[in-house]
Every structure is written in C-alpha cells, then in structure tokens.
Amino acid sequence: MKTYYALRFECDDPLHKQGEQLFNADNALHIGQTPSCEVRLPNLSQYEDAVYAVIERRSNGEGWKLIRTSPYVEHEVSVNGTPIDYLHLLHDGDRISFAGQRQELVFNIRQDDLYNTTGIVSVPKSNTSRPLVIWVALLTLLLGCYGLYRLYERPMTSNMIEKAKQSVFQITVDSVKLLAINGNDTVTLGKSHSNLPGAGTAFLTTDSLLVTARHCIEPWLNVNDTIRMDTSSTTIPAYIKMALQAVTHEMTNDSDTVWEMVSYCSVARLSSGNEVLFNVKSTDFFMDKERDQLVEYGDFSHQYFWRSISARPRRIDMMMGDIAFLHVNAKGTITLASEKEMQDICSKPDHPIVIVGRPSTMVNNQKAVSAEAQIKQALTFNEEGYPDTVIFHNGDIIPGFSGGPVLAKQGFKWRAVGVVSVTDKHGGKHHYSVPVTEIHRINEQPNKNH
Amino acid sequence: MDEKLYAIELAGQCNELTAWRILKDASAAMLDANASSVDPSRIEIKDDGSFALAAPSDAELKGFDAPETCHGTTAANSGVWSLAASLFYIVMGCQVMNGKGGSAQHESSRLPFMRSTWPKLSALIQQCLDYHPERRPSMQEVNTMAAEQFMTCSETVKKGPKFQEKTLDQGRPDSDAIAAFWPEAMQSANK
Numbered sequence: 001m002k003t004y005y006a007l008r009f010e011c012d013d014p015l016h017k018q019g020e021q022l023f024n025a026d027n028a029l030h031i032g033q034t035p036s037c038e039v040r041l042p043n044l045s046q047y048e049d050a051v052y053a054v055i056e057r058r059s060n061g062e063g064w065k066l067i068r069t070s071p072y073v074e075h076e077v078s079v080n081g082t083p084i085d086y087l088h089l090l091h092d093g094d095r096i097s098f099a100g101q102r103q104e105l106v107f108n109i110r111q112d113d114l115y116n117t118t119g120i121v122s123v124p125k126s127n128t129s130r131p132l133v134i135w136v137a138l139l140t141l142l143l144g145c146y147g148l149y150r151l152y153e154r155p156m157t158s159n160m161i162e163k164a165k166q167s168v169f170q171i172t173v174d175s176v177k178l179l180a181i182n183g184n185d186t187v188t189l190g191k192s193h194s195n196l197p198g199a200g201t202a203f204l205t206t207d208s209l210l211v212t213a214r215h216c217i218e219p220w221l222n223v224n225d226t227i228r229m230d231t232s233s234t235t236i237p238a239y240i241k242m243a244l245q246a247v248t249h250e251m252t253n254d255s256d257t258v259w260e261m262v263s264y265c266s267v268a269r270l271s272s273g274n275e276v277l278f279n280v281k282s283t284d285f286f287m288d289k290e291r292d293q294l295v296e297y298g299d300f301s302h303q304y305f306w307r308s309i310s311a312r313p314r315r316i317d318m319m320m321g322d323i324a325f326l327h328v329n330a331k332g333t334i335t336l337a338s339e340k341e342m343q344d345i346c347s348k349p350d351h352p353i354v355i356v357g358r359p360s361t362m363v364n365n366q367k368a369v370s371a372e373a374q375i376k377q378a379l380t381f382n383e384e385g386y387p388d389t390v391i392f393h394n395g396d397i398i399p400g401f402s403g404g405p406v407l408a409k410q411g412f413k414w415r416a417v418g419v420v421s422v423t424d425k426h427g428g429k430h431h432y433s434v435p436v437t438e439i440h441r442i443n444e445q446p447n448k449n450h
Numbered sequence: 451m452d453e454k455l456y457a458i459e460l461a462g463q464c465n466e467l468t469a470w471r472i473l474k475d476a477s478a479a480m481l482d483a484n485a486s487s488v489d490p491s492r493i494e495i496k497d498d499g500s501f502a503l504a505a506p507s508d509a510e511l512k513g514f515d516a517p518e519t520c521h522g523t524t525a526a527n528s529g530v531w532s533l534a535a536s537l538f539y540i541v542m543g544c545q546v547m548n549g550k551g552g553s554a555q556h557e558s559s560r561l562p563f564m565r566s567t568w569p570k571l572s573a574l575i576q577q578c579l580d581y582h583p584e585r586r587p588s589m590q591e592v593n594t595m596a597a598e599q600f601m602t603c604s605e606t607v608k609k610g611p612k613f614q615e616k617t618l619d620q621g622r623p624d625s626d627a628i629a630a631f632w633p634e635a636m637q638s639a640n641k
Contacts (some may be wrong), residue, residue, distance in 0.1 A: 047611040056465050059491075065459055071467040072611045085499040086468060087459050 004115040005055075005064055006038065006123075007091070010104040012211050014042045014359060014398050019125035029055040031098070031105070032069075034188060038120055041101050044357075045074070052098050053077045055090065055107075064090045064107075069181040074099055078161055119193075144418065155352040156409045161370050164203075164407055164414075167332035168359040168368040170275060171202040171216050173180065173263045178242040182257040189259065190245075192238040193276040198360035201368070201404035202331025203416070210278065211269065211336075212403035213421050217265055217282040221307065221322075244304055251294060253307045277330070284326050288442050291321035319390055322421040324432040325442075334405055336436045337415035339385045345408045345417055346379040346391060346435070353393060353408045355420060355431075359399030368404075369446050371396040379435065390432040391418040397431050406433045457501060457536075458490035458511075466568050467603045469541050473502035473533070473571075474596035480529050481589050487532040490513040490539050513551025514539070514569025517581055525583035530592055534578030538564060539641075544580040546579060557581050570599055 004025040009016045022029070022039065030036065032051035033043040043049050052075050054067045065089045068077045076099040079088045088094075096105040115121060175193035179186050200216030215221045220243030242261060249259040263282040269275035295306045338344065344350055356370045373395025379387045391406065397420060404416035418433030457464075457472055464472070466540050479485075479502055489511040494504045516531035518524065531552065538546050541564055547554040561579050564572040574595060581587050587595075 046613050050611060056463070059458050059461065067460060067463040069463055069465060070611070071465050071607045074611055086456060086495055089453060089455070168632070 001111050001113055003109065003111045006108045006110055007096075008053075008106045008108065009157060010095075010106055011102055013101070013103045014105065014371070015040055015138065017125050021123040023110075023121040023123060023447060024055075024119075025115065026118065027120050029120060030069075031055070031096075031334050032366030038152060040101055041098065042398065045100055047074060050075045053096070058089065063109075066090050066094075066096060066107075075169045129214075155372070156354050156414050158406060160409070160414045161354055161407075163333050164354075164356055164416075165368040165370065165404065167204040167334050168356045168398075168404060169202050169204070169267050169269055170199045171212050171265055171267050173197065173217065173219050173265050174198040176239040176242065176261065176263045177220070178246055180257050180261050181260055181261055185270060189244045190238065192242065195237040196239065199358065199400055200402040201357045201400060201420070202359075203334050203356070203405045204330060204404075205330070205416070206332060206335045208328055208331050209325045209336070210280070210328045211323070211405070211416075211419060211436070213419050213434070213438065214285075214287050214322045215404040215421070217263055217280075217324055218261070218284060219263065220283070223421060247305045247307045248293065251296075266440070274386060278328060280326060282324075285324040286326065287324040287444055288308070288321055288445070319421040319432055320434060320438065323419050323436075323438050323442075324342060325439050334407070334416045335413075336439060337417045338409075338438055339440065341410060341413075341415050342379070342387060342417060342435060342437050343381060343385070345415070346375060346387065349375055349378050351375045351396070351408060353406050353417070355393075355395045355397060355401060355404060355406050355421065355433075357397070357404035359398050371401075373431075384441075386437050387435040390421065390434055393418075393431055393433065397423060452528075455495040455571050456491050456504070457493035457495060457540050459495075460540050462492065466571060466602070467607055469537060469568070469571055470596055470600040470603050472501050472540060473537055473574075474593060474600045476503060476533055477538070477589055477596055479503035480533060481593060485530075486524050486529045487515055487519065488529065488536050490531070490536045493536065493540075496556075511554070513545045514547075515552050516583070517552045517555045518583060526590060527583040527586040528584045530578045530589055531580075531583070531598035533574045533589075533592070538562065538575055538579070541565070555579075555581055632634075 002025060004023055007022045007024070007029075009018060009020045012018050028050050029038045029040075031039040031053045033039065033041055033049035034051055035049075037051060041052070044382050050072070051069050053069055055064055056067065057063075058065050065087050066077070066079065066084070068084050072375060078084065078099075079090075079094050079095045081095075092107070092109045093229040094107040095108060097103075173196050175191060176196065177188055177192075178190040180189050197219045200218065201249050202210055202212035204210055220240055239261075246259040246261050260283070265280050265282065266276045267278040267280065269277055293308050295308050296304075319367050351374065353373050353375060354370050355373055356368050358368045372392050374394045375391060377392040379391060380389055382388045393406070395450075402422075403421050404420045406420060407414055408417045409415075416436050418435055420431065423431050460468065472493060477490065480488060483503055488503065491511050492504045492506065494502045496502055505594065514532050514535045516525070516528040516535075519528050519532075535546050535552065545551050546562055547559060559581060561576045563576050566572070574592070576589070578592065584624050
C-alpha cells in the first residue's frame with residue numbers, strides 16, 4: 001500500500017464542493033488562481049491571478065512540504081492559523097488557508113489501497129466506504145415513504161443539478177461586424193475581434209432551444225457609462241463605436257440601406273473554445289426588441305443614439321428584453337417552466353433556486369458550477385398570466401454566469417424559471433433574471449424579431 | 451519550528467524577494483565565517499525569517515565547489531562561486547553546468563542566466579559563476595548589492611500585487627449605468 005496524502009476541501013466555493021478531495025503522492029501540486037494550478041481557487045479580488053503555494057515531497061523523500069510562492073501579504077498562506085514565511089513541513093491534520101479565500105484545505109496522510117496510481121486523483125464528495133453505503137441504502141429502504149415525502153419537499157438534489165449542468169455551455173463572442181444591407185447586397189463596414197467581453201453561459205432545453213441572455217450575444221447592449229463619453233475617444237472599444245454608428249444611422253438616415261450589427265459566437269462544452277458544439281450568429285436568435293429604448297445623446301452638432309435594454313421606469317421592469325433563443329438540432333436536459341409552473345414557483349419569496357453557470361475564469365475540462373439562492377420578491381403577473389417583472393433573487397453569481405439558467409423545484413419536477421441577466425451592485429447580492437415565459441410570449445408573437 | 455529547515459527545501463519554488471534575502475544573509479554569514487564553500491543544505495531558515503549558515507556536515511551536497519576547488523586550489527572568491535551555485539539551485543531546482551556542478555566547468559563554458567524576468571539577480575549570479583575567480587565580484591560586493599536589491603524588492607512587494615486588467619465586461623453587465631438611469635434608492639425587496 002502506498003503512502004499518499006489527501007487534501008480535503010472544507011467548504012463550498014465557486015469551483016469546489018465541501019468534502020471534495022484530492023489524492024496525491026509525488027506530483028508537485030500548485031494551489032492558486034491561475035489555470036495551471038492543480039488546485040484552483042476562485043479569484044474574486046482586483047488582483048491578477050496568483051499561485052499561493054506548492055505542495056511537494058521533501059528533499060529527503062520523507063513526507064511533504066508546503067512552500068509559499070508569492071511574497072505579497074495579499075497572498076498569505078497560513079497553516080493552522082499561523083502565517084508561514086517560506087515553507088512548512090506538513091503533518092497529518094494540518095489546515096491550510098489562504099488570504100482572501102474562504103476555502104480551507106485539510107491535509108491528511110494516508111496509507112491504504114484507495115490511491116494506487118502516480119497522478120493526482122480528484123475524488124468527488126462523499127467517498128464513503130462500501131459497508132457504509134450498504135447501511136445507508138438499507139436505512140433508506142426502511143424509511144421509504146418518509147424519504148419520498150422528504151424528496152417532495154426538498155430543494156433540488158445534486159443529481160438534478162448535475163443533470164442540468166450537462167446542458168450548460170459557454171457562449172463566446174468571437175467577432176463582431178457592422179453590415180450595410182441593401183436588398184441582396186451586403187457590405188461589411190467594420191469588424192472587430194478585440195476587447196470583446198468575456199464569455200457567458202447558454203443552455204439547451206428539452207425542446208431543443210438554445211437559450212441565453214441577449215447581452216451575451218449582443219455585447220454592445222451592455223449598459224456602460226462609456227457611451228456618454230466623446231465618441232471619438234480612443235478608449236471606447238471598436239465594437240461599441242460600430243453599435244453607436246448603427247443605431248445613429250437607423251435614427252438619422254432615411255435610406256433603404258440598413259446598418260446591422262452581427263456577432264459571431266461559438267457555443268462550447270468546455271472553456272477556451274474546446275469542443276465547440278455550435279457556431280451561431282446573433283441574427284439567428286429570436287428576441288423581443290420592442291422593449292428597447294433608443295436614447296439620444298450628444299448635441300445638435302454631434303448627435304448620436306444608443307439602443308438600451310435597461311432604461312425602464314421601474315427597476316423590476318428592466319432587462320425583461322435580455323433573453324434570446326434559437327432552435328437547434330440537439331436536445332438538452334433542461335425543461336422550461338410553463339406559465340402555470342411559473343406562478344406556482346415564483347409567487348412566493350424565499351423559494352429556493354439553483355443558478356448554474358460557466359464562470360469565465362473556469363479551467364479546461366471543468367463542468368459548469370452552481371450556486372444555491374432564493375427568490376427574494378414574489379413575481380407579479382399580467383392579465384395574460386405572464387410575469388411582468390424580472391425575477392429578483394440573491395446568490396453567489398460570478399462573472400460568466402450571464403445567460404445561465406435559474407432552476408427551481410416544485411414537487412418532484414425541476415424547471416428553468418429564469419435566465420441570469422444583471423446584478424445590482426448597490427444592493428449587494430441582488431440579481432435579476434428574465435422569466436423564461438418570455439420565450440413562450442415571443443413565440444406567440446406573429447412577428448418575432450431576430 | 452521543531453525541526454530545522456534549510457533553503458534546499460525551497461528549490462525550484464523560490465520567489466525573487468526570498469532569493470535576494472538568501473543571498474544577503476548567506477553572504478553576510480560567509481563573510482563572518484570566512485567560508486570558502488557552501489551548499490543549499492547548509493543555509494538554515496531561522497524562526498525570524500532570516501537565513502544563516504549551518505556548520506559543514508558529512509552530508510554535504512556535491513557539486514557546489516568552485517571549479518578551482520575541484521582542481522585542488524582555493525581562491526579568495528571561491529566562496530562567491532559556491533554561494534552563487536547554491537542560489538542557482540534554490541531558484542532553478544537544478545545544479546549549474548547541466549547538473550554537474552563546478553567540476554564540469556571550464557574556461558569556455560557558457561555561464562547560465564537564470565531568468566529574464568529577474569535580470570539583476572540573474573546577471574549577478576552569472577558574474578559570480580565566472581570560471582576565473584578574479585572576474586567574480588567579492589563577497590562584500592555581493593552582500594552590498596543583495597542588501598540594496600532586497601530593500602528595493604521589499605518596497606515593491608509592499609505596494610501589493612498587480613491589478614487585473616479590466617476589460618469592458620466579464621460576461622456580466624455592470625450596473626453603474628443602471629444607477630445613472632435611476633439615481634433614486636432601490637425599492638426594498640422586504641415588505
């Protein structure tokens with residue numbers, strides 16, 4: 001039997017679950033925020049990604065050591081609550097913590113047959129031994145009826161969340177073009193593939209819809225004060241300038257030529273564009289542009305217009321237009337809530353929900369992550385039974401979650417009720433998601449906008 | 451610390467600030483002891499974060515003697531070569547001269563340059579590893595430069611790490627402009 005060590009994650013973070021473990025013996029194990037780290041920790045700070053520490057075999061081959069690799073106090077590493085200067089010889093039971101991180105790692109030395117390889121082995125939560133699993137199964141059988149009742153009342157199970165994650169992908173805008181279209185003639189007036197926003201999330205439904213937030217595929221819609229700046233400023237990204245030109249041309253020009261912004265996106269199973277499933281254009285998507293507001297800026301000598309999906313009279317009306325969907329030739333695992341299910345789920349505050357997304361800092365080959373949250377305000381519905389506001393909820397949403405599904409359970413069923421749209425900084429963890437019933441409403445319109 | 455720790459345990463994972471500290475403290479200790487050789491297993495990490503020279507032992511590592519020492523003579527700057535080779539090992543995780551140490555060095559051997567991102571330290575170590583003892587800086591010069599650079603590096607580290615470069619968006623819209631549209635306080639969600 002080999003002597004090895006186990007690192008156990010003591011709490012949930014955006015990248016790990018409490019109870020997850022890593023087994024290792026001879027490989028250098030880097031702990032930090034960079035994609036190359038074997039133990040990746042989230043970077044929610046304003047600083048660049050850092051490598052906090054490395055665990056390696058000691059130079060004499062006996063035991064392991066933890067070496068602190070960054071000299072900054074912002075990246076301090078502590079063992080059992082005591083900061084280390086350079087290195088620490090690890091002992092069984094040592095708790096390793098990092099400045100600015102909630103996560104704590106517990107180091108245990110083991111000798112058994114659970115680790116018989118040369119690589120680093122990742123063990124999901126709950127690596128119970130077989131006899132314990134058998135006892136749990138027997139207990140569940142004996143408590144069958146009670147267990148079913150509890151299942152009915154429980155929030156989404158981890159199996160449901162894992163099933164949902166299979167249909168959650170990363171959507172990235174690879175390039176943007178400004179086209180001038182006159183009948184069958186199309187001229188490219190401008191194109192840009194630099195300074196584009198980071199990736200968002202898209203998900204696939206059981207009725208073959210690829211759903212995302214509209215701002216994920218039309219990134220020029222992101223509301224930002226830079227549009228109030230001088231449009232000749234070089235600090236405004238090229239694609240924003242192109243969007244300004246497109247809308248201003250629409251508002252000030254009577255010609256038959258239409259100026260249209262198009263983004264070219266890839267939908268990938270893994271981050272960094274690996275396993276691209278679809279290549280799509282923003283103009284392929286259905287969306288409702290009737291809620292858009294055209295905002296006028298500038299002056300008589302320099303007038304320009306901006307298309308906004310946020311300028312609504314009430315905060316809870318805003319971003320209702322921030323949804324887009326597309327029929328694809330594939331079937332997913334996420335079912336959209338019907339109007340009735342929406343009313344059952346979203347009429348009560350504090351109903352538990354799960355938000356699934358693909359953080360833009362995710363390493364390759366990692367699945368989507370989820371965050372548990374609650375609905376904070378009951379939805380109101382119009383006469384036709386559709387919600388007339390966005391869903392207001394909390395949750396640990398991190399960059400890249402835009403466009404991701406908001407899932408909720410009712411009885412034995414779980415459904416997608418919303419699409420992550422926007423966060424309001426002023427209220428702390430206050431987030432707004434577009435009700436998925438907007439898709440049903442858009443589908444019923446005779447002239448769905450592209 | 452119950453067990454004594456030595457700088458050899460940092461091999462390959464040392465940051466620049468620590469490297470300058472090792473060079474500063476070890477060169478001062480070698481000046482005090484008038485030592486002509488050292489290896490990474492003899493640079494002790496003290497409880498206060500400084501580095502000290504431990505006494506030679508039977509378990510000395512090989513490959514850290516200057517080339518002239520390997521050939522039977524000891525020069526005034528042999529210790530400088532030995533210290534530089536030790537620091538090279540601590541920073542790079544391998545011995546100089548393709549892992550073979552001073553005995554493999556000859557007059558036309560190419561002098562190693564550790565890291566382009568640490569130009570001053572790398573240039574100093576390169577100078578210290580010169581085959582000719584008279585071309586190497588003295589231990590006092592090494593100590594003076596290491597002390598200066600350690601201070602400079604410490605000041606830089608105190609300013610904190612580099613900030614992330616901000617792009618316009620990270621996949622989530624910023625709400626700064628939302629406040630611009632609605633400067634009034636948000637309606638409370640708790641009724």
